[in-house]
Amino acid sequence: MSAAGHCWQCNQSTSGQLFCPACNSLQPPPNDYYALLGLERKLNLNTQALQQRFYELSRRLHPDRFMQRPVEERQYSLDASSILNDAYRTLKDPVKRAQYVLKQAGFDVGEQRSKDVPPELLEEVFELNMALEEMRGGDNSARPQLEQAESNFTRMMTDVDRQLESLFEKYDRSPSRDPLSELRGVLNRRKYIQNLLDEVHAELTPDT
Amino acid sequence: MAYSNKVLDHYNNPRNVGSLDKSDPNVGTGMVGAPECGDVMKLQVKVNPETGVIEDAKFKTFGCGSAIASSSLATEWLHGKTVDEALQIKNTDIVNELSLPPVKIHCSVLAEDAIKAAISDYKKKAATKSEAVASS
Known part of the structure; x- marks a missing residue:
């Protein structure tokens, strides 16, 4: 997920995965809600699948699991958990989801005249x-x-x-x-x- | 969030609430809204066609206290101004006068937009009127 697409730890290609396929280190999380959740950018979402994905990622990214890991990963897990919570809160609500997609597409949502x-x-x-x-x-x-x-x-x-x-x-x-x-x-x-x-x-x- | 005393004063005793005859050729109507908060604001001016002076201004706003206060203050300021002077009113003047906090600045923008919309409606009417006179 780093800009170069290479693991910060072992320098192998991450292929855009949140966890390095080679060494399983957590990568810097993407800010984009859909990308973090690994979902296609669709306005219609299966909310049940979204919830499952959220629970699963919440467990995998939980900071408690990274206590013994390098400081970078501890930080990434904190960042990722926080983005994940925002992502879930936004995407589970159809109106907020639509506003998010509009904003990402460059529409002014909060500043309309x-x-x-x-x-x-x-x-x-x-x-x-x-x-x-x-x-x-x-x-x-x-x-x-x-x-x-x-x-x-x-x-x-x-x-x-x-x-x-x-x-x-x-x-x-x-x-x-x-x-x-x-x-x-x-x-x-x-x-x-x-x-x-x-x-x-x-x-x-x-x-x- | 606490409103300033001036906002409260305009909110509790709004000046110039009401409406003017929309079909009057000397009346300009501006209708604006802020979709993100669901506010709507209607502001009207009655202009003396000889002097270009605003003789009456009325508003009706459905929205928060700051939106009501901003439009109330705007109508107060509009009285006695010429159309061109009225266009000089900036939302920042309203912000300063009412001590609006940053989250309420859009309410003053709405009032400025309403003034501009009302005056442009009046000018449009005045232009069609003079055309009508010219062609008759």
């Missing part, structure tokens, strides 16, 4: 927020409306998740920027709907 958001979406979200606020201003009589809004938002969420699924498949069939930029749009919409849903939930369940 409003020009990246379609105006129709902003209008829609604004109107939904206005309606929600009006309902909230009232007394208990607004409850049926809020419940209606909740089921609307839930349905919108289901639709968005279905869109995500199909974009995942599209990207996995032919990884390119097109499905990714579509994906980013859908994720933006999802975030807005999630917020609306959280608000309406909070309104319908007092004392939380």
Whole structure:
């Protein structure tokens, strides 16, 4: 995994393995989540297989196993364990996984300006927020409306998740920027709907 | 995270909340959003076409305290400014005035974007209006 692809310990070729095939020394871990887990860069992941892979690697990379090893390997095991935990937390969640793949592909995920958001979406979200606020201003009589809004938002969420699924498949069939930029749009919409849903939930369940 | 007193003041007593008539040719509307936090901000200006001075500004923001305070402050500043002066307002001015922490800087960026969007909408309307006058 070192830049040269040679083991830091015995200088044999590692063929990109985490453990040197010749001397079994742990190599400097890659930062990339998919690479560390030895997974293909797919948006659709079998979460069960991911979990198994995570448990297996967690055991093999655990710092306790490297107490008697050279200082380099002790450090690599610490680094690898920490990346592995982040990797698992990110990849097991479809939305976080998609955000990660977008980021790795060079899309700005955290620093978007409003020009990246379609105006129709902003209008829609604004109107939904206005309606929600009006309902909230009232007394208990607004409850049926809020419940209606909740089921609307839930349905919108289901639709968005279905869109995500199909974009995942599209990207996995032919990884390119097109499905990714579509994906980013859908994720933006999802975030807005999630917020609306959280608000309406909070309104319908007092004392939380 | 603790909000500064100025943020709290704008949050608790937001200035100029509301809306102006979108179809009025002298009203410019800017609608912006920050997808990563789910904020939406609508900011409107009413410009005197003779003088180019902003006579009224209104906003409505769905978002965190800093986003509300940033847009509230922006409308306060817009009153009485000319369109060109308004375009000079920078997000850093808002950051300084409200003592926004680094994680909330994007809220001030949103307010700056909203000002620019509202003014560009007004200018677009003004241009089509003068075209209409010229062709009639």
